[in-house]
Amino acid sequence: MLILLLLILLLGSLIIFLISNTLENKNQMKKIALTISLINFFISLFLWYEFDSSSATQFQFVSEFNQLSFCHLNFGVDGISLYFVLLTTFVTPIALLSNYTNITKNLKLFLISFLVLETLQICAFVSLDLLLFYIFFESVLPILFIVIVIFGHGKDRFRSAFLFFLYTLAGSLPMLLSILVIYSYIGNTDFQLISLYEISLDSQKLLWLGFFVAFAVKTPLYPFIIWLPKAHSDSPLAGSILLAATILKLATYGALCLGMSQTCAYKLSNSGDTLKLMIPNYC
Numbered sequence: 001m002l003i004l005l006l007l008i009l010l011l012g013s014l015i016i017f018l019i020s021n022t023l024e025n026k027n028q029m030k031k032i033a034l035t036i037s038l039i040n041f042f043i044s045l046f047l048w049y050e051f052d053s054s055s056a057t058q059f060q061f062v063s064e065f066n067q068l069s070f071c072h073l074n075f076g077v078d079g080i081s082l083y084f085v086l087l088t089t090f091v092t093p094i095a096l097l098s099n100y101t102n103i104t105k106n107l108k109l110f111l112i113s114f115l116v117l118e119t120l121q122i123c124a125f126v127s128l129d130l131l132l133f134y135i136f137f138e139s140v141l142p143i144l145f146i147v148i149v150i151f152g153h154g155k156d157r158f159r160s161a162f163l164f165f166l167y168t169l170a171g172s173l174p175m176l177l178s179i180l181v182i183y184s185y186i187g188n189t190d191f192q193l194i195s196l197y198e199i200s201l202d203s204q205k206l207l208w209l210g211f212f213v214a215f216a217v218k219t220p221l222y223p224f225i226i227w228l229p230k231a232h233s234d235s236p237l238a239g240s241i242l243l244a245a246t247i248l249k250l251a252t253y254g255a256l257c258l259g260m261s262q263t264c265a266y267k268l269s270n271s272g273d274t275l276k277l278m279i280p281n282y283c
Helices: 002-018 023-050 081-098 107-126 130-151 157-171 173-186 201-218 228-234 237-260
Strands: 060-068 071-077 198-200 266-268 274-277
Touching (some): 002 023, 002 071, 023 081, 071 081, 107 237, 130 173
Antiparallel strands (some): 198 274
16 A cells, blocks of 8 residues: 555656656646555555545555565554644645646646655654655755755845755754664664664664754754745745645654654663663554
């Protein structure tokens, strides 16, 4: 079910890419993008319907791809990520409709960008691996950068795009370092495996700080808000809607399920000087 959500968006992007960029085909491309996003929304509603709320603390619809030694994709939803997926599939058609008539130049790039953005956001919300979450968490930045630069308005849109990209990218580096430290301790970044290991209290405090800084910049929390007003004001309406409704929620989701609940929801072990990482299944 989750794989279907992702494949439909990628298929729609491919179809739009293959259509010749002529005046006659522009309406067809817009209809395809809107139809694909609506189909994905109805699939997410079916996912919600099929979700077993009696066991919402467990990951459901788990899909794994580990045929390649260098790539282990692990996806699943729980009682929290399910609603973030619903929010993403609900907002994307609205964002496309908001600029449905006034985007005429580079229309193909505009439509493909928003379908790919939806794909990357869903991947971030359903990732069951810390490193995968970071990759998808950051992968929206270059696409939003392009959207602001090409489709934004105002003379300062270049400065706003660079400020948004560089500021938020730099802010996420402490989270990457924390993930690498976890990998050095455990040899893996899978949520389930991390919950089986113990890490010292001092190390966990530093890990928590790394995640907190990244999520504070991306949310953003005061005083890390310098990039937000310009990114909103200089981006197209569709980009501003997506930024406010879902992309900023990536940090909120991370704070709930990674920064707070997973790397910081711990309990004292019997020795009293170490803390056992408790990555609860409800996140």
